[in-house]
Amino acid sequence: MKIKKITSQNRRDFHAIYECEHCGHTEEGSGYDDSNFHQNVIPKMKCSSCGKTADENYRAMTTKHPDGFQI
Numbered sequence: 417m418k419i420k421k422i423t424s425q426n427r428r429d430f431h432a433i434y435e436c437e438h439c440g441h442t443e444e445g446s447g448y449d450d451s452n453f454h455q456n457v458i459p460k461m462k463c464s465s466c467g468k469t470a471d472e473n474y475r476a477m478t479t480k481h482p483d484g485f486q487i
């Protein structure tokens with residue numbers, strides 16, 4: 417999955433619409449805005465429609481706030 421659109425964000429917690437690269441399925445979910453989440457967690461999310469995870473072309477978004485930065 418990848419983030420299609422972040423719908424709201426409060427500090428590092430956000431809600432977003434995730435989109436599947438394979439079938440185009442979208443679903444809403446929550447997330448945590450640090451680089452680990454973007455680079456490791458999101459690409460391992462399984463699409464609830466086709467069951468696939470992100471492919472090698474996945475490009476992580478950058479965080480709004482650098483790691484370790486106190487918000």
Ligand SMILES: [Zn+2]
Nearest residue numbers: 436439463466
């Ligand atoms: Zn899918």
